[in-house]
Amino acid sequence: MFKWRDSFSVNIKSIDSQHKELFKTGNLLFEVVDIKDDVDRYDEIIEALQNLRDYAVYHFGYEEKLMKENGYPDFEKHKKQHDAFIKKISSIDEEDVDEKQQKIGMDLIIFIANWIENHILKTDMAYKDFLNQKGIY
Numbered sequence: 001m002f003k004w005r006d007s008f009s010v011n012i013k014s015i016d017s018q019h020k021e022l023f024k025t026g027n028l029l030f031e032v033v034d035i036k037d038d039v040d041r042y043d044e045i046i047e048a049l050q051n052l053r054d055y056a057v058y059h060f061g062y063e064e065k066l067m068k069e070n071g072y073p074d075f076e077k078h079k080k081q082h083d084a085f086i087k088k089i090s091s092i093d094e095e096d097v098d099e100k101q102q103k104i105g106m107d108l109i110i111f112i113a114n115w116i117e118n119h120i121l122k123t124d125m126a127y128k129d130f131l132n133q134k135g136i137y
Contacts, residue, residue, distance in 0.1 A: 002026040002112070008120055010128045012136055015066075018059040019120055025051045026112040033105035042098050045105050049092060052108070056086050063124075070134045072127055081119055 002023040009016050029048040032041050060082040067075045088111065097104050 001030040001109070002116070008116070010120075010124050011132055012066075012128075015059075015063060015124075018055070018062065019124075021055055021059075022052075022112065022116070022120075025055060026109060026116075029105060029112070030109055033102060033109060041101050041105070045097050045101055045108075046094060048105075048108065049089065049094075049097070052089050052112075053086075056082070056089060060086070066131060066136065067127060070131060070136070072130055074126060078123055078127070081123055085115065085119075 004020055004023050008019060010019075025048055028051075029045070032044040032048065035041070060079075064075070064079055064082065066072075067078060072078070092104065092108075
């Protein structure tokens with residue numbers, strides 16, 4: 001479902017690699033939710049959720065450090081989107097996951113797809129040329 005294309009690249013190797021991890025998590029989650037065998041998938045969904053949390057902390061910290069160090073003018077606006085992502089992921093109750101596995105799994109898949117479309121393809125692309133001009137590739 002989540003397929004990396006060159007159009008997703010911000011032309012910064014380390015960030016592209018980190019973004020690809022989000023695609024892997026989205027694909028893993030899609031595979032888990034797509035299985036129609038009535039098996040409890042709580043552990044797999046929780047693992048994907050934990051991967052998203054870990055991803056957010058590491059990736060956003062890395063990206064924000066680069067932006068701050070280089071004086072990126074839209075840093076605060078960008079950070080607010082990161083904070084909203086973390087808030088959304090952190091707000092998911094593990095008890096709810098247990099009771100509504102399919103729904104929460106699908107909600108997470110949609111959330112990741114929207115994040116790719118609205119954040120990576122728009123907000124992240126806004127810093128691409130700025131950081132590239134600073135010699136960051």
